[in-house]
Amino acid sequence: MNSLTPLASQGLLDKIKGLPATSVLRSWERCAANGYALHADPNPMLQADLQARREQHARILQLAQPEIETLASLVASARSVVVLADETGVILQEAGCTEFLRKAEQVALQPGVSWAESLRGTNAIGTALFDAAAVRVHGEEHFLECNRVLSCHAAPIFSPRGKVIGVLDISSEATTLHAYAMGLAQICARQISNRYLDHTDARLHRLVFQRQSSLLDSVERAILLLEEDRIVGANEAALHLLGGDWSLLDAPVHDWLDGWDRMGDNPRPLHTRGGTALLGTLRPGKGPAAARPASLAAPDGAATPRPARARRLPAGAPGLPSLADDLQPSMRHALSAVNAGLAILLQGETGAGKEIFARHLHAQSQWRQGPFVAVNCGALPESLVESELFGYEAGAFTGARREGSRGRLREAHGGVLFLDEIGDMPLLLQTRLLRALQEREVQPLGSDKRIPVDFGLVSATNHDLSSMVENGAFRADLYYRLQDFDVRLPPLRERRRLREFLCQEFKRVGGADCSMMLADSALEQLAGYHWPGNYRQLHSLLRRLVALLPPGSLIQADDLPAEIRPAGGIARPAASTESAAAGIVPAAAAMPSAAGVAPPAAGIAAASALCPTLRDISDQTIERVIAESSHNISLAARKLGVHRSTLYRYLGRASARHAARRPD
Numbered sequence: 332m333n334s335l336t337p338l339a340s341q342g343l344l345d346k347i348k349g350l351p352a353t354s355v356l357r358s359w360e361r362c363a364a365n366g367y368a369l370h371a372d373p374n375p376m377l378q379a380d381l382q383a384r385r386e387q388h389a390r391i392l393q394l395a396q397p398e399i400e401t402l403a404s405l406v407a408s409a410r411s412v413v414v415l416a417d418e419t420g421v422i423l424q425e426a427g428c429t430e431f432l433r434k435a436e437q438v439a440l441q442p443g444v445s446w447a448e449s450l451r452g453t454n455a456i457g458t459a460l461f462d463a464a465a466v467r468v469h470g471e472e473h474f475l476e477c478n479r480v481l482s483c484h485a486a487p488i489f490s491p492r493g494k495v496i497g498v499l500d501i502s503s504e505a506t507t508l509h510a511y512a513m514g515l516a517q518i519c520a521r522q523i524s525n526r527y528l529d530h531t532d533a534r535l536h537r538l539v540f541q542r543q544s545s546l547l548d549s550v551e552r553a554i555l556l557l558e559e560d561r562i563v564g565a566n567e568a569a570l571h572l573l574g575g576d577w578s579l580l581d582a583p584v585h586d587w588l589d590g591w592d593r594m595g596d597n598p599r600p601l602h603t604r605g606g607t608a609l610l611g612t613l614r615p616g617k618g619p620a621a622a623r624p625a626s627l628a629a630p631d632g633a634a635t636p637r638p639a640r641a642r643r644l645p646a647g648a649p650g651l652p653s654l655a656d657d658l659q660p661s662m663r664h665a666l667s668a669v670n671a672g673l674a675i676l677l678q679g680e681t682g683a684g685k686e687i688f689a690r691h692l693h694a695q696s697q698w699r700q701g702p703f704v705a706v707n708c709g710a711l712p713e714s715l716v717e718s719e720l721f722g723y724e725a726g727a728f729t730g731a732r733r734e735g736s737r738g739r740l741r742e743a744h745g746g747v748l749f750l751d752e753i754g755d756m757p758l759l760l761q762t763r764l765l766r767a768l769q770e771r772e773v774q775p776l777g778s779d780k781r782i783p784v785d786f787g788l789v790s791a792t793n794h795d796l797s798s799m800v801e802n803g804a805f806r807a808d809l810y811y812r813l814q815d816f817d818v819r820l821p822p823l824r825e826r827r828r829l830r831e832f833l834c835q836e837f838k839r840v841g842g843a844d845c846s847m848m849l850a851d852s853a854l855e856q857l858a859g860y861h862w863p864g865n866y867r868q869l870h871s872l873l874r875r876l877v878a879l880l881p882p883g884s885l886i887q888a889d890d891l892p893a894e895i896r897p898a899g900g901i902a903r904p905a906a907s908t909e910s911a912a913a914g915i916v917p918a919a920a921a922m923p924s925a926a927g928v929a930p931p932a933a934g935i936a937a938a939s940a941l942c943p944t945l946r947d948i949s950d951q952t953i954e955r956v957i958a959e960s961s962h963n964i965s966l967a968a969r970k971l972g973v974h975r976s977t978l979y980r981y982l983g984r985a986s987a988r989h990a991a992r993r994p995d
């Protein structure tokens with residue numbers, strides 16, 4: 332161990348003292364005042380110890396992987412490296428320019444070495460950890476002389492409760508100052524912190540807000556995690572916009588924001604207590620959120636939770652996809668109708684969201700405390716429809732359950748009965764159903780008792796019931812009984828702001844988790860397709876894309892299945908304003924949005940110029956892993972975390988692309 336006294340750098344301290352107070356200056360003063368025993372030449376920890384440490388920090392390593400991989404390729408060409416350190420300053424991972432990695436080792440900038448300020452003096456990793464803030468430490472600003480060959484830019488990564496859980500750093504030689512590096516490190520650290528929030532307990536509600544709607548999808552989006560109406564997690568952007576600090580955790584959200592309880596899936600206005608106008612969305616948590624979720628039970632040993640308050644989330648149906656804005660007026664009218672005892676008939680193509688609409692209706696209606704009982708009238712064998720709907724007495728027929736059955740109409744008592752595919756109900760049964768609905772009584776099979784029932788009635792069909800009535804395939808009296816109030820669910824292709832919705836759904840089904848994006852060309856095709864299977868077909872396709880393409884892909888039109896693409900190739904349009912607003916970027920700008928961050932002006936432009944497409948990065952990563960696996964495809968697929976057949980398919984497509992690019 333080589334210990335240096337701070338006095339060795341007294342001259343520089345004097346020089347720096349003339350400058351305005353900065354985190355570097357304050358760090359120098361700490362180094363001078365505290366008599367740290369500094370290590371100029373520390374030994375890295377043993378491989379086994381480093382491995383154990385990496386295992387302990389598996390979470391942050393996993394959260395940071397997309398950024399480390401993207402940055403490694405990006406900064407390598409600028410002879411730089413990207414470094415991930417844990418909350419104590421120990422370097423867990425380093426990647427980038429191979430030549431500079433070797434040089435960095437000479438000053439112990441390598442995995443298994445701690446760069447805590449108390450061990451290595453003023454340096455970007457240690458000082459960012461100390462201040463919990465981003466910092467650049469360039470050349471001579473390093474306290475230890477040996478480290479002055481470095482130019483380092485570090486930004487802290489936060490847990491949802493404000494604890495610094497690590498640092499992301501971009502380092503290079505001090506002979507060049509990379510103006511873009513500070514902004515890039517900050518953006519990526521924020522992206523990782525946001526990913527931590529996104530992956531925290533799905534039962535919590537997520538309130539996302541910003542000054543403009545175009546920023547709601549950007550890395551600068553402010554996020555609050557809510558348990559009931561209490562703030563249990565946040566990011567730095569939220570603290571900044573609210574003008575608060577981490578002490579806002581565990582406070583009721585209405586102490587900070589007005590109008591938060593009117594939020595839904597589409598951006599709506601809200602205000603800070605200081606009157607700043609914002610736009611926000613609210614994604615309700617999935618499942619019961621009454622109990623404080625274990626994952627946020629003061630994980631950092633932070634504040635003791637206060638008991639949950641009685642105020643509940645705004646009306647809606649947590650866990651259900653939200654309805655298009657255009658459907659809100661129909662929903663309001665249907666609600667009044669069902670609450671007034673009228674029967675609702677939903678008509679629309681298959682997969683257009685009739686059941687989802689019915690569930691929303693139930694969740695907001697006067698019947699919401701009761702059950703939602705769905706009966707698929709088309710799927711029941713004719714011989715069973717009657718017993719299924721009306722129930723039966725014990726021993727009513729051979730094969731009947733000994734204890735009898737209440738039947739679906741009685742089960743729906745106090746709630747909503749949803750008769751799906753009503754157009755497929757056999758004619759004979761239509762008569763019995765009509766009687767039960769008119770009299771609001773059911774008579775179970777084998778019984779002479781009539782039992783009163785009361786429920787909200789919603790039916791759905793993708794047939795044209797009125798022409799069925801004309802053809803005699805559906806009883807006119809039942810038709811009029813079912814359609815006191817008629818709602819037509821428009822097909823997906825008619826949805827307004829379809830491109831924006833497609834991006835949002837792609838993220839929701841897993842695209843965001845895998846850092847995948849839809850390129851403008853793909854979006855163009857998806858928005859122009861006629862979607863006969865509507866939402867159901869869309870989700871199946873989006874899930875397939877996420878499952879089959881490698882993480883990090885920028886999905887192009889030619890990645891889409893043949894049925895989506897028109898014959899004769901694709902014209903590739905320029906990025907439109909709408910797609911930009913929806914978070915879609917053309918390949919050349921496939922880096923996180925820099926909006927709102929304050930890196931040096933040249934930073935992002937420089938980053939974009941250096942930035943390869945995500946597809947190039949995927950190709951390079953896959954090729955590297957295959958080479959490292961000695962061309963054993965099964966092994967490479969295991970390392971990449973995809974199925975072997977996926978990798979073969981990917982290789983097939985990649986070689987077709989290469990062949991197409993090759994000049995004749």
Ligand SMILES: Nc1ncnc2c1ncn2[C@@H]1O[C@H](COP(=O)(O)OP(=O)(O)OP(=O)(O)O)[C@@H](O)[C@H]1O
Nearest residue numbers: 652653654655681682683684685686687793866867
């Ligand atoms: N507004 C929406 N946003 C996102 N997803 C939706 C929306 N509406 C429906 N979906 C999804 O589409 C799928 C089909 O929806 P749903 O079952 O409500 O359609 P349907 O019209 O009842 O279909 P069918 O007539 O075939 O029974 C479901 O997986 C549902 O989650």
